[in-house]
Amino acid sequence: LWTTENIIEDSIKRIREQVGSDQVMLGLSGGVDSSVVAALLHKAIGDQLTCVFVDHGLLRYQEGDQVMAMFAENMGIRVIRADSEERFMSALEGKTDPEEKRKIIGREFIEVFDAESAKLQGVKWLAQGTIYPDVIESAGSKTGKAKVIKSHHNVGGLPEDMEMSLIEPLRELFKDEVRKLGVALGLPYKMVYRHPFPGPGLGVRILGEVKKEYADILRLADHIFIEELHKWDLYDKTSQAFAVFLPVKSVGVVGDARRYDYVVALRAVETIDFMTARWAHLPYEFLEHVSGRIINEIPRISRVTYDISSKPPATIEWE
Numbered sequence: 001l002w003t004t005e006n007i008i009e010d011s012i013k014r015i016r017e018q019v020g021s022d023q024v025m026l027g028l029s030g031g032v033d034s035s036v037v038a039a040l041l042h043k044a045i046g047d048q049l050t051c052v053f054v055d056h057g058l059l060r061y062q063e064g065d066q067v068m069a070m071f072a073e074n075m076g077i078r079v080i081r082a083d084s085e086e087r088f089m090s091a092l093e094g095k096t097d098p099e100e101k102r103k104i105i106g107r108e109f110i111e112v113f114d115a116e117s118a119k120l121q122g123v124k125w126l127a128q129g130t131i132y133p134d135v136i137e138s139a140g141s142k143t144g145k146a147k148v149i150k151s152h153h154n155v156g157g158l159p160e161d162m163e164m165s166l167i168e169p170l171r172e173l174f175k176d177e178v179r180k181l182g183v184a185l186g187l188p189y190k191m192v193y194r195h196p197f198p199g200p201g202l203g204v205r206i207l208g209e210v211k212k213e214y215a216d217i218l219r220l221a222d223h224i225f226i227e228e229l230h231k232w233d234l235y236d237k238t239s240q241a242f243a244v245f246l247p248v249k250s251v252g253v254v255g256d257a258r259r260y261d262y263v264v265a266l267r268a269v270e271t272i273d274f275m276t277a278r279w280a281h282l283p284y285e286f287l288e289h290v291s292g293r294i295i296n297e298i299p300r301i302s303r304v305t306y307d308i309s310s311k312p313p314a315t316i317e318w319e
């Protein structure tokens, strides 16, 4: 019988047979797939696993610390955190073209990952969170936006000078099976059922040039939006929700003074396959509450808008 318990048991057996007493490395993003691989490998081979987590400074509010707390502190998994914010910010300086930004982020990511992995001695295996839909997707023609990190770090194979073999324990599983596995392995429900987050992170949610100042503002706005979606029991009713930083200034009044501050857009969609999507019809009272909090709590934001565009023609992300 193909139950979650059986899948776990079978995977553990196969992983142990495959790697023996070798050391295994995993690029941990904090996303569902790589997190489940981390939990599974840790259960199968314990200390033979080392994870590399690249913090590019374009993660969500406190995300880097959360990843470390969960995997390193709670689960006792060895995780190397590569704090690379400055590197990414300077590589992105002056860059405004979305595809160029994606390429830069993907390239820097690989460089940091390679540099960290080079420090690890005697690692024979590189684990990846490739799932069945990734296998299918990369076999067919590529449509839509380039998934830079995915295409480099999943499926595409290994960098040529890396003498490691691939291990992909989720390769035969669909997303819902991966999620069930995650819960059964003890990962928190909230993380396993989290909305998808693009590899380039906030880099494609800050329109135009990326700056640390913008990322810091956006993180706060996004956090308020997501926190309220949870409180109002709307999070699971949307497929993906986030804030977008618009590098334009709009006027606002504070007391007697006029101020020019930034604008954020809120985006929430409902979709099954992410190929088409409807903008989520969130209640006005909810939007009013979120907008009030964002404007009152974040000094540099003067205006909040809600995106009412569906896909197609509008994509889910703004870049």
Ligand code: XMP
Binding pocket: 102, 144, 145, 146, 147, 148, 149, 150, 196, 197, 198, 199, 200, 240, 274, 311, 314, 315, 316, 317, 318, 319
């Ligand atoms: P779009 O914006 O194309 O997004 O409607 C569809 C889904 O893909 C995600 N997305 C990305 N994921 N790297 C990723 O890993 C990317 O460059 C990228 N661009 C979009 C997006 O968040 C949505 O879930």
